[in-house]
Amino acid sequence: MSTRRLSSKKTRSQPPPRSSDRRDAAIQELRRGAELADLLKKQVELIPEPNRRDAAVTNVGEISMAMESSLCILQSEMEHPSSPEVGVAAGCYSSDGGTGETNSGAVARARRVRHRRGRHGADFPIKEILTDAPENDRFHWRKYGEKNILNAEYPRLYYKCGYSDDHKCPAKKYVQQQSHNGTPFFLVTLIDEHTCETLFRDEPSSSSSNASQVLDFTKPSLSPPEEDSMPVSMHSYSYDEYLSSSLPAISPDGDRVKFSPGPGW
């Protein structure tokens, strides 16, 4: 990607470009980068060795996804200059994605609801993530509800931490399937953080059994990506970011996250 072009063209005689112009330029560059990533992906798919090919395809896919996420963020920022509540891909794809509501709207509602349910003024963290693999966050989630959302193509699924009762873990997530240019993806809203994770770290004696339960990828319905077949096309950079920032250290063999697609999935 040629970010250099953005800075080197500036001359003293010209007025400094407006920030919207620079965003335009950045968007152009990102679009070009995304196209090149697609091209590269096609070339990489021709690699004969399966292991190398899959690894390369995965990497290119992540590059492509990062481009698209950045593009989304920039575009949504131009459309809605007031910064959204969450920075990660907020507003992306939602205009034609089917829900008809902005992501930050969902976040605002989440905060409102949590507030009225007793956590007065709690500043709990909320993250929004676009991914094609909502099941793949290595936590154990229990589905507690499903709701058809107005103007949404797919129902919204409600999950809470599988240890919300045992360990009073407040973590929740909402999963909303959407589609963008025919590509299905999921808007995952993560609410609050896992305290069960901390508990497991504090209780080494029980960690072995607990860890294998937390990391529950047993569900066959949406099978977790094997090492050689990571989801590529829409694998979310921000999801990875979330995982790397909040995951406990875990052994891969126990990895399982429950995710059951709703009707029509």
Added chain:
DNA sequence: AGCATTTGACCGCA
């Protein structure tokens, strides 16, 4: 039997 999921009812807010 124990656990997870489904689904209709209920609640609070705008």
Added chain:
DNA sequence: TGCGGTCAAATGCT
């Protein structure tokens, strides 16, 4: 009153 979020009984699965 309609909507989104949650609850909890019923149901299904292993």
